Amino acid sequence: MSAKKPSAPATNPDKTGTDTSSSKSPEKKKSTTATAAGTGQRKKNAKRRQGDGMRETVESIAIAFVLAFMFKTFQAEAYVIPTGSMAPTLYGRHKDVTCSECGFHFALGASTELDQESGRLMGRIEYAVCSNCGTLQDVKDAPVFNGDRILVNKQVPGFDRFDVVVFKNPEQGHVNYIKRLVGLPNETLRIRKGDLWVKKADDDVYSIQRKPPSVQKDIQLTVYDDHHPAQRLIAAGWPERWEPSERSTENDGAAGWVPGAAAWTTDRDARTYSCSSDVTDDQWLRYRHFMPVSSPVDASGSILQTPPTIQPMLVADFCSFNAVMPISRENMPRDSVAFQGAPFWVGDLTINATVEVTEANDQAAMVFELVEGPSTFQCRIDLTTGTAELTDQSTADPAVITTMATAETQLQGTGEWDVTFANVDDRLCLWVDGALINFDNSTEYDGSEIPQPTQKDLAPCGIAFTNAAATVSNLVLERDIYYRNDIMQFDQTNEDGSFGTDVQPHNEVRQKDGLQAMLHDPEAWAIKYQEESADLLEGYGTYGEYQLDADEYLMFGDNSSMSKDSRLFDYLSRPLNGVFSHRYAVREQDLIGRALYIFWPHGIPFLNDGKGIAVRYHKEPPKQQGWAPSNLDADEYPSVRVPFYPNVGRMKKIR
Known part of the structure; x- marks a missing residue:
């Protein structure tokens, strides 16, 4: 399993106020004989009315801005999602890909291409893997889009388990994160079999936590869509699912x-x-889950695997959103390409x-x-x-x-x-x-x-x-989404027992060794998993139990393998900022609001074979200390394309 990528924060998009003005129709006057005095009076009245109208317009604009500010501050606010830590619920910067082999459409996370501070291009994702048929896709020049823009309700009387919540990052109070709330005050939570198990403060028994059916149904990931079979592979002898x-x-x-x-x-x-x-x-x-363990198509588009090597396997926590490989095809290892980093049975x-x-x-x-x-x-x-x-x-x-x-x-x-x-x-x-x-x-x-x-x-x-x-x-x-049981070990006290501010992580433990290769053999996989779990719990079990105080919450990303969430929060900066909660906890005072609605996903370009017309390109990072990224071609990589139409299909309530 690859190293965890820190989630970039949820940031506010640029917003511009819309000028609004109000005007009053002048009252109708009776006709009178024009006199010099009368004409002058009418001019005075006209000037007064013009001045009043301008003042009212300015006042209206000022009031609109004040109301907008108050609404933003106290009621609701818009955010843009930069990374894919909440996929498939929310998309950060990503590419939309249609598999060249089976025609399956999937989103591919692309936030790692950019430096989140400067917005400059740091790398290019060249290849991805289709989760529907397992074939390698050339995505270097696929259009890239910004993340979903969402509306957040800041007036929430209380938060419930499995709400999607925006909160202040415990490590950097000026930065906002968005995750799913999974742990409530006075609970202890742990992860087993990809599910969440909770023990109440007055209880000794853990019980599984079940998502509301509407949430459960909305966040499922596709294992196989029968409308998109890999016809060439089937014609070559690959079995139907x-x-x-x-x-x-x-x-x-x-x-x-x-x-x-x-x-x-x-x-x-x-x-x-x-x-x-x-x-x-x-x-x-x-x-039957006939999923290849490596891409069955080579660089020339020819089929590599032959039917005798095909075996059914367990459904694993593989997700196309994460299956990116910024390396050249010639240097790509052929083993376990499709399921690299997805060793867990679901x-x-x-x-x-x-x-x-x-x-x-x-x-x-x-x-x-x-x-x-x-x-x-x-x-x-x-x-x-x-x-x-x-x-x-x-x-x-x-x-x-x-x-x-x-x-x-x-x-x-x-x-x-x-x-x-x-x-x-x-x-x-x-x-x-x-x-x-x-x-x-x-x-x-x-x-x-x-x-x-x-x-x-x-x-x-x-x-x-x-x-x-x-x-x-x-x-x-x-x-279902699968929560990984990654454990970060920290010492939270000094050797003399005093509260520690100089805290260093010891190690990060992942259950992965050998599991991926055993997905074809369920019994062997189960034995290996239990052995690794026993070792994990014996050495680090208490670090994988998240005990919450009265004002503390636990937050996990839906895209567990690519989310820096409560499991992996560190402890280095909190005491320096006067924050002394548990390492993994989010304080109640740091909760900002509940995510309500995706009101603007990326637009869909049209013309030019669906690629639109490029109007802006990426910027390369400055050349520093002799380092120069290769194969970026930033000036040939569009960041904005027009024209486009709204992506109505992804405008939806957030569950």
């Missing part, structure tokens, strides 16, 4: 699943999968699909299944009644199935619906046509703090039908 499948009697194939299920027919061009109604048992369409998955049922016979059913380690969760919908049943099969005996909850839905008879089934934060959720379904019992369960992937996680989700004719399309598999 979604395949009609049946269980193998020899326990071979991907997680014991082999191509089969004759009731299904596929249209690979339209990316649709149809099941016939003449079957009386579950007919499965399964997802078991919290969400499946999305459009389902069209054209025939529903007696006992017709539709099933969504998600696997996480030893547990298998199903949502089985009776298409004759619309009843949805959530079940948990977590024991070694597959015949032992526990019903968790039931609900009535509109999934009844024939029709077309958008369905989302999620297993995130040890809780099952079901959405139909965007509406969250309310079940008659809790859909939460007590999961393990210890990751326990099994062979089943190589084919972690599926859809099945019984006694129903249906077509499935728009398949998208997503994953």
